[in-house]
Amino acid sequence: MTIPLIHGLSSLAGRYDGLLVDLWGCLHDGVEAHACAVDALVAFRRLGGRVVLLSNAPRTPQAIARQLEAMGVPDCAWDGIMTAGLATRLAVEERENSWYAALGPRFWHLGTERDACLLDGLARERCTDVDDADFVLCCGIRRPGETLDDIMPELEPALARGLPMLSANPDRFVLRGVVREICAGMIAEAYVARGGSMRQEGKPFPSVYRRCLGMLADALPERVLAVGDGIGTDIVGARDSGIDAVWITGGLPAHFWGIAPERVPPQTLVDEACRRHDVRPAGIMPMLTW
Known part of the structure:
Protein backbone atom coordinates (compact mmCIF):
# COMPACT_ATOMS: atom_id res chain seq x y z
CA MET A 1 0.00 0.00 0.00
CA LEU A 86 -25.45 19.21 17.42
CA ALA A 87 -25.75 15.61 16.21
CA THR A 88 -26.20 14.55 19.84
CA ARG A 89 -28.84 17.18 20.46
CA LEU A 90 -30.74 16.25 17.29
CA ALA A 91 -30.64 12.54 18.15
CA VAL A 92 -32.12 13.28 21.59
CA GLU A 93 -34.70 15.68 20.18
CA GLU A 94 -35.76 13.31 17.39
CA ARG A 95 -35.65 10.22 19.65
CA GLU A 96 -33.64 8.77 16.81
CA ASN A 97 -33.99 5.14 17.89
CA SER A 98 -35.06 2.96 20.81
CA TRP A 99 -31.91 3.80 22.78
CA TYR A 100 -32.77 7.50 22.75
CA ALA A 101 -36.47 6.85 23.28
CA ALA A 102 -35.61 5.03 26.51
CA LEU A 103 -33.54 7.89 27.99
CA GLY A 104 -35.02 9.40 31.11
CA PRO A 105 -35.37 13.17 31.55
CA ARG A 106 -32.60 13.81 34.10
CA PHE A 107 -28.89 13.86 33.29
CA TRP A 108 -25.60 14.38 35.09
CA HIS A 109 -23.14 16.39 33.01
CA LEU A 110 -19.42 15.69 32.76
CA GLY A 111 -17.54 18.49 31.03
CA THR A 112 -16.98 22.23 31.11
CA GLU A 113 -19.79 24.58 32.07
CA ARG A 114 -19.82 26.06 28.57
CA ASP A 115 -20.98 22.66 27.24
CA ALA A 116 -23.60 22.01 29.92
CA CYS A 117 -26.25 23.84 27.87
CA LEU A 118 -26.14 21.29 25.05
CA LEU A 119 -29.61 19.88 25.81
CA ASP A 120 -31.24 23.15 26.87
CA GLY A 121 -34.82 23.44 25.64
CA LEU A 122 -35.33 19.68 25.19
CA ALA A 123 -37.28 19.02 28.40
CA ARG A 124 -34.17 17.58 30.05
CA GLU A 125 -33.13 18.41 33.59
CA ARG A 126 -29.53 18.66 34.72
CA CYS A 127 -28.79 17.03 38.09
CA THR A 128 -25.99 18.11 40.37
CA ASP A 129 -25.87 14.65 41.96
CA VAL A 130 -25.28 11.59 39.77
CA ASP A 131 -27.51 9.57 42.13
CA ASP A 132 -30.51 11.58 40.88
CA ALA A 133 -29.75 11.15 37.17
CA ASP A 134 -31.22 8.89 34.50
CA PHE A 135 -28.17 9.12 32.26
CA VAL A 136 -24.71 10.68 32.00
CA LEU A 137 -24.03 13.34 29.35
CA CYS A 138 -20.28 13.21 28.72
CA CYS A 139 -18.77 16.19 26.91
CA GLY A 140 -15.19 15.72 28.11
CA ILE A 141 -12.86 16.93 30.82
CA ARG A 142 -13.69 19.84 33.09
CA ARG A 143 -10.26 21.42 33.35
CA PRO A 144 -6.91 21.16 31.52
CA GLY A 145 -4.86 18.16 32.56
CA GLU A 146 -7.74 16.13 33.98
CA THR A 147 -7.20 12.36 33.56
CA LEU A 148 -9.19 9.14 33.72
CA ASP A 149 -7.81 8.59 37.21
CA ASP A 150 -9.51 11.84 38.25
CA ILE A 151 -12.79 11.11 36.50
CA MET A 152 -13.61 7.42 36.78
CA PRO A 153 -14.12 7.33 40.58
CA GLU A 154 -16.91 9.90 40.15
CA LEU A 155 -18.58 7.62 37.61
CA GLU A 156 -18.67 4.60 39.91
CA PRO A 157 -22.19 5.45 41.22
CA ALA A 158 -23.44 5.71 37.63
CA LEU A 159 -21.89 2.36 36.78
CA ALA A 160 -23.37 0.79 39.91
CA ARG A 161 -26.84 1.99 38.91
CA GLY A 162 -26.43 0.94 35.27
CA LEU A 163 -26.89 4.46 33.91
CA PRO A 164 -26.34 4.82 30.16
CA MET A 165 -23.74 7.34 28.99
CA LEU A 166 -24.32 9.66 26.04
CA SER A 167 -20.97 10.85 24.68
CA ALA A 168 -21.10 14.07 22.67
CA ASN A 169 -17.54 13.74 21.32
CA PRO A 170 -16.14 10.43 20.01
CA ASP A 171 -12.56 11.78 19.89
CA ARG A 172 -10.16 10.09 22.30
CA PHE A 173 -7.48 12.78 22.30
CA VAL A 174 -7.00 16.34 21.15
CA LEU A 175 -3.98 18.65 20.92
CA ARG A 176 -4.29 22.06 22.52
CA GLY A 177 -1.28 23.71 20.94
CA VAL A 178 1.32 21.01 21.69
CA VAL A 179 -0.39 19.59 24.80
CA ARG A 180 -2.39 16.38 24.42
CA GLU A 181 -5.62 16.06 26.41
CA ILE A 182 -8.19 13.30 26.67
CA CYS A 183 -11.66 13.78 25.20
CA ALA A 184 -15.11 12.34 25.88
CA GLY A 185 -14.44 9.37 23.61
CA MET A 186 -11.68 8.16 25.90
CA ILE A 187 -13.92 8.54 28.95
CA ALA A 188 -16.75 6.70 27.19
CA GLU A 189 -14.38 3.89 26.23
CA ALA A 190 -13.30 3.51 29.86
CA TYR A 191 -16.95 3.55 30.97
CA VAL A 192 -17.78 0.65 28.64
CA ALA A 193 -14.65 -1.23 29.74
CA ARG A 194 -16.03 -1.12 33.28
CA GLY A 195 -19.35 -2.59 32.18
CA GLY A 196 -21.31 0.56 31.31
CA SER A 197 -23.52 1.14 28.26
CA MET A 198 -22.79 4.04 25.96
CA ARG A 199 -23.89 5.80 22.79
CA GLN A 200 -21.89 8.32 20.75
CA GLU A 201 -22.71 10.78 17.97
CA GLY A 202 -20.33 12.40 15.50
Missing part, protein backbone atom coordinates in the same frame (compact mmCIF):
# COMPACT_ATOMS: atom_id res chain seq x y z
CA THR A 2 1.36 3.40 -0.99
CA ILE A 3 -0.73 6.45 -0.13
CA PRO A 4 0.13 9.37 -2.45
CA LEU A 5 1.34 12.73 -1.23
CA ILE A 6 -1.01 15.55 -2.25
CA HIS A 7 0.81 18.85 -2.77
CA GLY A 8 -2.30 21.01 -2.55
CA LEU A 9 -6.08 20.85 -2.57
CA SER A 10 -6.09 22.57 -5.96
CA SER A 11 -4.92 19.33 -7.59
CA LEU A 12 -8.12 17.57 -6.44
CA ALA A 13 -10.68 20.37 -6.36
CA GLY A 14 -12.16 19.68 -9.80
CA ARG A 15 -13.31 16.21 -8.74
CA TYR A 16 -15.53 17.40 -5.90
CA ASP A 17 -18.54 19.60 -5.29
CA GLY A 18 -18.21 19.67 -1.51
CA LEU A 19 -15.75 19.36 1.34
CA LEU A 20 -16.23 18.05 4.87
CA VAL A 21 -13.41 19.62 6.84
CA ASP A 22 -12.24 18.79 10.33
CA LEU A 23 -11.35 21.70 12.60
CA TRP A 24 -8.92 20.81 15.36
CA GLY A 25 -5.67 19.58 13.80
CA CYS A 26 -6.71 20.66 10.33
CA LEU A 27 -8.09 24.21 10.33
CA HIS A 28 -6.57 25.21 13.69
CA ASP A 29 -4.47 23.79 16.52
CA GLY A 30 -6.80 24.72 19.35
CA VAL A 31 -5.01 28.04 19.80
CA GLU A 32 -4.39 29.54 16.36
CA ALA A 33 -5.90 29.11 12.90
CA HIS A 34 -3.75 27.68 10.12
CA ALA A 35 -3.73 30.46 7.52
CA CYS A 36 -2.85 28.04 4.72
CA ALA A 37 -5.94 25.94 5.49
CA VAL A 38 -8.20 29.00 5.60
CA ASP A 39 -6.85 30.12 2.23
CA ALA A 40 -7.51 26.66 0.77
CA LEU A 41 -11.16 26.69 1.83
CA VAL A 42 -11.72 30.21 0.53
CA ALA A 43 -10.18 29.23 -2.82
CA PHE A 44 -12.36 26.11 -3.08
CA ARG A 45 -15.51 28.13 -2.45
CA ARG A 46 -14.49 30.70 -5.06
CA LEU A 47 -14.59 27.87 -7.59
CA GLY A 48 -18.21 27.16 -6.63
CA GLY A 49 -17.60 24.39 -4.12
CA ARG A 50 -19.39 24.13 -0.78
CA VAL A 51 -17.66 23.60 2.56
CA VAL A 52 -19.14 22.08 5.69
CA LEU A 53 -16.95 22.17 8.78
CA LEU A 54 -17.43 18.84 10.56
CA SER A 55 -16.20 18.82 14.14
CA ASN A 56 -16.44 16.31 16.95
CA ALA A 57 -16.65 19.19 19.43
CA PRO A 58 -19.47 18.70 21.97
CA ARG A 59 -20.79 22.19 21.24
CA THR A 60 -23.30 23.92 19.02
CA PRO A 61 -22.36 25.31 15.60
CA GLN A 62 -22.99 28.81 16.95
CA ALA A 63 -20.35 28.29 19.65
CA ILE A 64 -17.89 26.98 17.07
CA ALA A 65 -18.54 29.97 14.79
CA ARG A 66 -17.70 32.32 17.66
CA GLN A 67 -14.51 30.39 18.38
CA LEU A 68 -13.46 30.54 14.73
CA GLU A 69 -14.17 34.27 14.58
CA ALA A 70 -11.95 34.78 17.63
CA MET A 71 -9.17 32.88 15.83
CA GLY A 72 -9.54 35.07 12.76
CA VAL A 73 -11.22 32.50 10.50
CA PRO A 74 -13.55 34.45 8.16
CA ASP A 75 -17.05 33.16 7.54
CA CYS A 76 -16.32 33.21 3.81
CA ALA A 77 -14.29 30.03 4.39
CA TRP A 78 -17.33 27.84 5.02
CA ASP A 79 -21.01 27.34 4.22
CA GLY A 80 -22.15 25.43 7.28
CA ILE A 81 -21.03 23.78 10.50
CA MET A 82 -21.97 20.38 11.88
CA THR A 83 -20.75 19.21 15.26
CA ALA A 84 -20.97 16.06 17.34
CA GLY A 85 -22.72 18.26 19.88
CA LYS A 203 -17.45 11.04 13.43
CA PRO A 204 -16.98 8.23 12.41
CA PHE A 205 -20.66 7.28 12.57
CA PRO A 206 -22.69 7.37 9.31
CA SER A 207 -25.61 9.35 10.74
CA VAL A 208 -23.56 12.56 11.01
CA TYR A 209 -22.35 12.17 7.42
CA ARG A 210 -25.95 11.84 6.21
CA ARG A 211 -26.74 15.13 7.91
CA CYS A 212 -23.70 16.74 6.30
CA LEU A 213 -24.62 15.57 2.80
CA GLY A 214 -27.95 17.35 3.25
CA MET A 215 -26.05 20.51 4.13
CA LEU A 216 -24.08 20.11 0.88
CA ALA A 217 -27.27 20.38 -1.19
CA ASP A 218 -27.60 16.57 -1.14
CA ALA A 219 -24.33 16.14 -3.02
CA LEU A 220 -23.53 12.60 -4.12
CA PRO A 221 -21.02 10.93 -1.75
CA GLU A 222 -18.60 10.35 -4.62
CA ARG A 223 -18.51 14.12 -5.23
CA VAL A 224 -17.57 14.92 -1.63
CA LEU A 225 -14.10 14.93 -0.07
CA ALA A 226 -13.45 14.64 3.66
CA VAL A 227 -10.33 16.29 5.08
CA GLY A 228 -9.03 15.65 8.59
CA ASP A 229 -6.22 14.45 10.83
CA GLY A 230 -8.10 11.74 12.75
CA ILE A 231 -7.54 8.43 10.99
CA GLY A 232 -9.98 6.60 13.27
CA THR A 233 -12.65 9.29 12.96
CA ASP A 234 -12.24 11.44 9.83
CA ILE A 235 -10.80 8.77 7.54
CA VAL A 236 -12.69 5.74 8.84
CA GLY A 237 -15.92 7.75 8.90
CA ALA A 238 -15.46 8.84 5.29
CA ARG A 239 -14.73 5.26 4.22
CA ASP A 240 -17.87 3.95 5.91
CA SER A 241 -19.99 6.58 4.16
CA GLY A 242 -18.51 6.07 0.70
CA ILE A 243 -16.67 9.40 0.72
CA ASP A 244 -13.08 10.03 -0.42
CA ALA A 245 -10.69 11.44 2.16
CA VAL A 246 -7.38 13.23 2.49
CA TRP A 247 -5.50 12.53 5.70
CA ILE A 248 -3.83 15.57 7.26
CA THR A 249 -0.77 14.22 9.05
CA GLY A 250 0.39 17.46 10.68
CA GLY A 251 -2.09 17.27 13.58
CA LEU A 252 -2.36 14.31 15.94
CA PRO A 253 -0.37 11.93 13.69
CA ALA A 254 2.72 14.15 13.71
CA HIS A 255 2.43 14.44 17.50
CA PHE A 256 2.26 10.66 17.92
CA TRP A 257 5.12 10.10 15.51
CA GLY A 258 7.28 12.81 17.05
CA ILE A 259 7.81 14.76 13.84
CA ALA A 260 7.27 18.41 12.91
CA PRO A 261 3.72 19.14 11.67
CA GLU A 262 4.91 20.45 8.31
CA ARG A 263 7.16 17.46 7.64
CA VAL A 264 6.12 14.75 5.20
CA PRO A 265 5.98 11.57 7.32
CA PRO A 266 7.87 8.41 6.36
CA GLN A 267 5.79 6.30 3.99
CA THR A 268 6.19 3.27 6.26
CA LEU A 269 4.40 5.05 9.12
CA VAL A 270 1.56 6.15 6.84
CA ASP A 271 1.10 2.72 5.30
CA GLU A 272 1.19 0.94 8.65
CA ALA A 273 -1.46 3.25 10.13
CA CYS A 274 -3.70 2.84 7.08
CA ARG A 275 -3.39 -0.94 7.19
CA ARG A 276 -4.20 -0.98 10.89
CA HIS A 277 -7.39 1.01 10.33
CA ASP A 278 -8.22 -0.69 7.00
CA VAL A 279 -8.42 2.60 5.10
CA ARG A 280 -7.00 3.86 1.84
CA PRO A 281 -7.32 7.66 1.69
CA ALA A 282 -7.01 9.47 -1.62
CA GLY A 283 -3.81 10.98 -0.28
CA ILE A 284 -2.00 12.65 2.60
CA MET A 285 -1.04 16.27 3.20
CA PRO A 286 1.07 17.43 6.15
CA MET A 287 -0.99 20.64 6.28
CA LEU A 288 -4.12 21.61 4.38
CA THR A 289 -2.99 23.96 1.61
CA TRP A 290 -4.30 25.10 -1.74
